[in-house]
Amino acid sequence: MVRPCFWLLLLSWLSAPAFATALAPGVHWVQGTYAPPRQPDGNSVLFETPGGWLVVDSGRHPAHARAVLAAAAGRPLRALLNTHWHLDHVGGNPALRAAAPDLRVYASPAIDGALGGFLADYAAQLRMLLAREPGAAAAADWRAELARIERGDALRPDRKLRGDTVLVVGGREFRVGFAAAATEGDLWVFDAASGVLAAGDLVTLPAPFFDTACPERWRAALDRLEATPFTRLVPGHGAPMDRAGFAAWRKAFGRLLDCAASDTPEAGCIAGWQADAQSLLPDAAARQQAAELLAYYLPAVLRNPATANRRRVPAPAA
Numbered sequence: 001m002v003r004p005c006f007w008l009l010l011l012s013w014l015s016a017p018a019f020a021t022a023l024a025p026g027v028h029w030v031q032g033t034y035a036p037p038r039q040p041d042g043n044s045v046l047f048e049t050p051g052g053w054l055v056v057d058s059g060r061h062p063a064h065a066r067a068v069l070a071a072a073a074g075r076p077l078r079a080l081l082n083t084h085w086h087l088d089h090v091g092g093n094p095a096l097r098a099a100a101p102d103l104r105v106y107a108s109p110a111i112d113g114a115l116g117g118f119l120a121d122y123a124a125q126l127r128m129l130l131a132r133e134p135g136a137a138a139a140a141d142w143r144a145e146l147a148r149i150e151r152g153d154a155l156r157p158d159r160k161l162r163g164d165t166v167l168v169v170g171g172r173e174f175r176v177g178f179a180a181a182a183t184e185g186d187l188w189v190f191d192a193a194s195g196v197l198a199a200g201d202l203v204t205l206p207a208p209f210f211d212t213a214c215p216e217r218w219r220a221a222l223d224r225l226e227a228t229p230f231t232r233l234v235p236g237h238g239a240p241m242d243r244a245g246f247a248a249w250r251k252a253f254g255r256l257l258d259c260a261a262s263d264t265p266e267a268g269c270i271a272g273w274q275a276d277a278q279s280l281l282p283d284a285a286a287r288q289q290a291a292e293l294l295a296y297y298l299p300a301v302l303r304n305p306a307t308a309n310r311r312r313v314p315a316p317a318a
Contacts, residue, residue, distance in 0.1 A: 027046065030044040030067045042200075044064070051169070052169075057081075068096065078104070083236065111157070181220070183213070188202060206289045207297075219253065266299065
């Protein structure tokens with residue numbers, strides 16, 4: 001089931017305006033945001049090359065795309081790589097294409113199945129919600145979301161990546177990894193020169209987003225990230241982390257899956273995540289938000305025989 005309202009309730013903590021932060025020389029992070037009642041934007045990362053910028057993920061809303069363009073500081077956007085097909089990571093593709101007509105977009109083929117499956121179902125749900133004559137603010141958000149889906153061809157990549165590869169942009173090499181874990185096709189980008197790894201939704205805060213995932217394949221993908229010699233990792237949502245932070249996140253993730261597979265009450269698994277990921281949850285609000293997310297995911301996904309550990313087309317709400 002597609003659940004936009006679930007995310008509207010649980011992601012209200014992402015409320016700051018988008019801005020860019022320098023992570024290393026020539027590497028910028030554009031923070032994903034959420035401004036109620038709209039759906040969220042994921043993080044974007046910009047890597048500078050002699051021929052222009054490689055952008056990783058485009059967010060969802062026009063304001064996020066404008067922040068990406070501002071971070072580019074007038075230098076051309078050369079390439080865009082979408083780590084996965086969720087609308088908060090590909091919804092800005094049309095705006096960036098319009099601003100940079102020569103932009104080349106890279107992604108996995110998973111968006112093809114999503115546009116014919118869950119995104120089509122999501123669009124049908126949005127039309128049904130709009131038919132109920134919602135308030136002006138909600139209606140505007142839902143119409144914009146529907147328009148993103150209906151522009152499906154503008155979300156598709158120019159080149160589909162089906163496995164690990166070396167991507168050359170503007171004369172610089174970037175290592176791209178592939179896994180079917182958080183979705184049917186997740187990519188991540190590692191820049192050896194800066195040590196920055198853009199992980200997409202293989203790492204998210206304040207908790208993992210399990211709507212579209214195969215948890216055990218996800219665990220294996222995290223092992224591959226650990227083997228990458230990064231110094232800074234940018235998650236799909238949340239603040240960048242160093243290797244110690246990722247090690248804490250990965251350990252917490254594994255212990256959460258083990259707890260979900262046990263007879264431990266849900267409250268115990270949630271408390272375990274909060275304790276294991278404590279260094280990454282900066283305040284009581286973040287811990288509460290993690291608890292709300294996991295209170296949903298444990299029964300609906302991790303302990304649901306109909307969804308756990310099986311290959312599924314991703315849901316669109318993340």
